[in-house]
Structures are given as C-alpha cells and as structure tokens.
Amino acid sequence: MPFNDGDTVQIWDTMFVDSGDQDDCLSEHGQVAVIVRRSEREDVPLDNGPPLGEDADECFFCAVPGKGLTHVNEAWLRHLATA
Secondary structure (H helix, E strand, O other), X not given: XXXXXXXXXXXXXXXXXXXXXXXXXXXXXXXXXXXXXXXXXXXXXXXXXXOOHHHHHHEEEEEEOOOEEEEEXXXXXXXXXXX
C-alpha cells in the first residue's frame, strides 16, 4: 500500500528487528509519525548536511510527536492497522 501525505505510520527499523543490534537501531524506531510530504531532492537533512539529492526519491518528510520533523526512507515506514 503506498504512503500518502497525512498518513499515520510507524517508523520501523527492520534491520534492527532482524539483528537485535542496539547500535544499529534508528533512534525513532517504534515511534508513530505523520507523513507531511514526500521529501524533495533540494531538502537539507536536519543535521544541515548536503541536500538529499537522489536519496529523497525514497524518503518522506515526517512529523514525529515530541521529536520534531525528520526525513525517513520509505523502507523504514509501515502503515498502522486501522479499525
């Protein structure tokens, strides 16, 4: 199922789930987030690094309550079950 602006999702680090290696775990693993929009190539990461470039093609700009805004690769997102 594709992701859309406004979707409520969970940030889910599948590599951490498979390995159990805490050092490789995304800091937002398990957090609920809302997709604000698809990331754009000109977007700058929140650590003020260089623009995302082609990496943006697979990312979404997400709001994480209590944490702020962040870019997340779609591989680390999953839809929450709806009632």
